[in-house]
Amino acid sequence: MLNTLITHELRTIVLSPKFSLTFAVTSLLMLLSVAVGIAQYHDAVRQYETTTALTQQEMREARGWMSLNNTVLRAPDPMQIFVAGVNDDIGRISAVNSFRGIKLTHSTYSDDPVYAVFRFIDMAFIVSVVFSLLALLFTYDAVNGEAERGTLQLIFSNAVPRARYILGKFIGAWLGLIVPLCIPFMLSALLLIVWSVPMSPDHWLRLLTLYGTSILYVTVFIAAGILLSTATKRSSTSFLYSLVSWVCLVFIVPRAGATIAGQIVVIPTVAEVEAERDAFAKDRWARYEETLQTTWRSRNAPIESMTREDREAYREQHMWEWMEEDDRNRKQVQKDIDAFALSANEQQRNRKAEQERLAFALSRFSPASAYHLAAVNLAGTDITLKARYEDALNIYRPLFTAYKDKKQKESGGMGGIRIEVNTDTGVKIDTGREKGVLDISDMPRFEQPQRSFRDAAVPAMIDIGLLGFFSFAAFAGAFVRFLRYDVR
C-alpha cells in the first residue's frame, strides 16, 4: 500500500507540466553557474601563476638580499566554483618582508567593485534560494490540496492508515524532487572532469558531502511544505504562509542575525588596531634611537682624548662589534613590535569570534543559514579562511626573514643602500651590488594552508546536524498534525 501511495505522489509531482519546465530551467541554471565558476577558476589560476612567476623574477632581480621582498598569493581552490563564500571579499595578496606585518589586501571585490554590486552566483546560492522555493511550491498543497479536490475523503473511505499515508506523501515528494536534483549535480561533476579542474580525492569527498548537505537542505523544505499543508485548511493559506516563511528563512533571518550580532558585539576596525600597533612601533623605535644615541655617546667617550689616528684605529677595531650590537637591538625592537601586533590581532580575533558565535547562533534558526555555513565550511571559503592564511603567513614570515638575513650575512657586508655621513668626507652613497641575479632556489616557499576534509567537516557537522534536526522536526510536526487532520 505504501508503494501505491508513493508511486501516486511521485506521479503527481513528476507528471505535472510545470515540473519538467521548472526543473529543466533550474538545472540549466545550476550548470551555467558551475560552468561560469570553472571558467573563473581557471582565470584565477592563470592569474595566480603569472603573478607568482613575476614575483619570483622580481625577487631574483632584487637589488640585494637586504631588499628582498616576497609577495604571497592565495592559491585558488576548485571548491570556490561551488561555494564562493568570502573568497572574493578577503584579500588575495600579502607582502612578506621584514619591516611590515603581513596583511591580505586586494580582494576581488575591492579591485573590481563592479562584481560587488550584484555579487556572483554560485551553486550554493541556487540551491539555497531556488531549490528551497521549488520544494515548497511542489508540497505546499500536498494534503489540503487533496482535501479541496475531495480526493482525501475518497482515499480515507478505504482502510488506509493515516501514518502510512503521510509517510507515503513524504517519500513520494522526496523522491520526486531529489532524484531530479541529482541530475545537475552529476552533470556538474562531469563538467569538472571535462574541463580538467584539478580535483583531489579530498575535494571529491568535500563535493560529495556538499551534495549530501544540499539534499538534506531541500528535504527540510519538503517536510516544511507538507507541515504547512497539514497545518492549514486551504491551499491558498498554506501557499501564502510557505511563501512568507521562505522569504523569512532564506533572506531575512540570516541577514538579521549577522546584522544584530554586529550591533551587540562591536569590534574595533582593522585601521584602529593597526594604528595602535603603529603607535607602539613608533614608541619603540623612538626609544631605540634614544638608547642608540646614548650608546654611541658612551662608545665615543673613551676616544675623546685620543689623537685622530688612534681614534680611527679604535673605531675600525670596534666598528663591526658595535654594528652587530645595534643590529641585535634593532631586531629585538622588530620582534617586540611583531609580538605586540600578534597579541593585538589575537584580541581582535577573539572579539570577532564572539561576534561570529552570536551571529551564527542567531541566524542558525534558518535552515538557509545552516546550509550556507555548512557549505562554506566544506568548501573552505568560510570566515576562518582569512585567519588561516594570516596564521600561515605569520609562520612563513620569520622563515623568510631568517633566510634573507642568512643570505645577507653570507653575501657579506650590510647590503642594501649605505649612506655614510662623515664630518670629514661629507656624504657618500653606496648602493651595493649592481649586476647579476640572486639565487633564490633554496628560499623557503609559502605553504598554502591546507585543511583536511576532517577539519572542514567537523565545523560543518553542527549545521548538517541542525538541518537533519529541522527536517525531522518538520516531518514529525506534519505527522502529528495529520493524525488529527479533518479529512472531510
Next chain:
Amino acid sequence: MEQQPLLEANGLTKRYEDGALAVNNVSFSVRPGEIYAMLGGNGAGKTTTINLFLNFLEPTSGEARIAGIASHADPLAAKKHVAFVSENVMLYTNFTAVQNLAYFVRLGGRTGYTTEDYRRVLLRVGLQEEAHHKKLKGFSKGMRQKCGIAIAILKDAPAILLDEPTSGLDPKSGYEFMQLLGSLRDEGKAILMSTHDIFRAKESADTIGIMRQGNLVMQQSRAALSGEDLERLYMEHMAGVTE
C-alpha cells in the same frame, strides 16, 4: 398593444475557433413582462447564447440585441439595460452580503440606495436578516443565489438574464426563487432564463424554447403546450444529448 421586444436574437450564430458550432442561427425575442425559458441539455448552446447577449463572446454572424442595441456593436450601452444572474453566483467571500450588494449595484450604475433599501431587497429575496452583515465565506449556494438576484433587482434593469439559476437549489428554495421571478415579471421585466429543469419552466415561463446542439429546435408559448407535449419534446430533443 404589442410592445417592442427588450431581448432579441436575430440569426445569432457562434462558431468557435476550433470549428465547433455552438449556436446556429437562433432567433427569438423576449418582451417586457415575459419570461422566456431556454430549455436544453448540457452543451445545447444556452450559456453561449447568454454570453453572446453579454458580449462575453462575439457572434460569428447575426446579433443579440438588448433594448434595441446590438450588444457586440455597443456593449456598454447595451449592458446598461440588463441584469445578470449566473448559474453559480460568485461574490467576494471576504465582503459581507451588503458590501457585495453595494459594490455590484454601484458598478451597475445605480447609486443613492440606502442600507434600508439593501435590507428590504435582501429580505424580499429571502435572505435572513442575521446574514446580511456576515461575510460571504460561509454562505451556501442558495444564499449566494439570493444575493445574486438581489443585485439584479437593485440594478433595476428592464431585462434580466439568468443562467441556470435554480440548479443545485433545494426544492423549497427553487420554488421561492420562481415565485420571485414571477413577481419580477409582473413588474414588467423581460426575463431570459436558461434551464434544464423542465417542470419549473412549465410552471412559470411564458414562452419556452428548446435548444439542441446549437439549434433552436422548437419554440412555443406555454399556453400552446400541454404537459404531455412538453415531456415528449423533452425526451426527443434533450435526452439524446445527455446520453
Next chain:
Amino acid sequence: MVRLIIEKELRDIFTSSKFLVTFGICSVLIILSFLIGARNHQVATAQYEASKRANDLQYEGVTDWTRVQEYKIFLPPQPLATLVNGVANDIGRTIEVRGRGELRSQDSRYGDDPIFALFRFLDLEFIFSIVLTLFAILFGYDLINGEKERGTLRLTFSNAIPRTGYIIAKFIGAFLALAVPLLVPILAGILILPAFGITLAGDDWLKLALIIGAGIITVGAFLALALFVSASTERSSTSFLVLLSLWIVMVMIVPRLSVVAADQIVTVPSVDEINSQKSRFMSQIWNEDRGRMNSYTPPKSQNVQEVMAGFNKFMQELADAREKKFNELSARLNEERTNRQAEQQMLAMLVSGVSPSALFTLAAGEINGTSLRMERAFLEQAKEYQRQYAAFMKEKTGMNTGGFSFVVRMVTDDDAAPPKPINIRELPQFAFTPLSAASGLGAYTGYTGVLAVYLLLFFAGAYRSFQRYDVR
C-alpha cells in the same frame, strides 16, 4: 466607476490575510532596517572617530615632522550608506597618504569582517529589490485571473463596465494597497532616525526621497508585470509560477549573469599584472639612478647642515625625476585599466538593465553616492589631499617626504632645549565630501526613466491582453 473599483480593490486587499501578513513583515523589516541602519551608523561613526584618534595618537610626542612618514585618512560613514549599502562595504575605507606615490584604499568592511560578507546586511535596498518586488508579485498575480476563478469577473462585466477603466482601476487599487505597507513603516523609520542622533542634511532628504521614489516605481513595475501575466493566463496558479520564475530570473540571475557576461566579453587587465609591471619599472629606474648615486660628490663644505642640504637636494631631484617617469607609466596603465573597467561596467549595467530590480539597485546607488563612483571619489579626493599634505610637509621639513627619499637626522651634543613635540593636528585634515545628489541625478534619472518605461510597457501589455481577455 474607476473610483468604485479602486475602493473595492482596496477593501478586498485590506481584508485579506495576504495583506496582514505582508504588512506585518514589511513593517518589521523596514523599521528594523532603519533601526539597524541607525545603530550601524552610530557604530561606524564611533569606529571612524576611534580610528582617527588612534591614528593621531601614534604621533604623540613626536618632535620632528620628518618622522611623520605617512598619514592615514579615513572614509567617514555616510548616514544613508547604511540604508543603501551599495559598494560602501566593499571598497577600502582607509588610505595611507605619503608625500608622493600611488594611493590605494584598503580595509573594506567586508574584508575586515567577512561574517557580514557571508550574510550581508539588511538594508532598504535589499528590502525594496527583493522583498517588496516579491510582494508586488504576490499582490498582483491573481488580479485578473483570480477574479475569474472566483467567478466575480463574469458578474462584473455583465454590467456596463469599460475594460480600460477596469484594468486601470485594478492597477491603481493594488498599487495603493501595496504602497501603504511600504510608506507607513518608512515614515515611522524616518521618525526613528533623530532618536539615534542621526540628522539628515538637505541633500540627504532629497536622496532618501528619490531612493524611495525609485523603489516605488520598481514595485509598480513588478505589479504591472504581475497584472500583465495575470491578464494573459487563465489560472492564477499558472500566473504565479510564471511570475515567480520571472522574479527569480530578474532579481537573482540577470544582475549576476550580467557581470559574468561583461567579464567574459571585456577583458580587464588584472591589478596584479599592472602592479607587477609598475614594480618592474620602478626597479628599472632605480637601477638607472644607482649609478648617479654612487658617483655623487658632496658639496665641498665643512658645514654639516650645508652638506646635508646639498645631499637632500640631490636625492630629492632624483626622486622627483623618478616619480615623474613612474607617474607617466602608472597613469598610462591605470588609464588603460580604468577605461577597460568602465567599458566592462557599462556592459554589465546595460545587460542588467533587463531587470527592473537591478535598475533600482543601480539608481539607488547612483543617487545615494554609494555606486561605483564612490571609490573613485574617495581616491580623487585623497589625491587632492595628498597634494595638500605634500605641500604642508615640504613647508615643515623642506622636502617631499614619503616615497623614496632619505631622512638623515643629525644628532649634536649641544645641550639645547629639548625639542618641542609637533602637533599632528596642524596637518591639513581630510574631509570627505560625499557625492551630492546632483552628481548622481543624471544616471539616476536614466535608470529610473527606464524603470518607468518598464512600468508603462508592462501595463500596456496588461491592457492589450485584457482587451482580448475572455471574461466568461
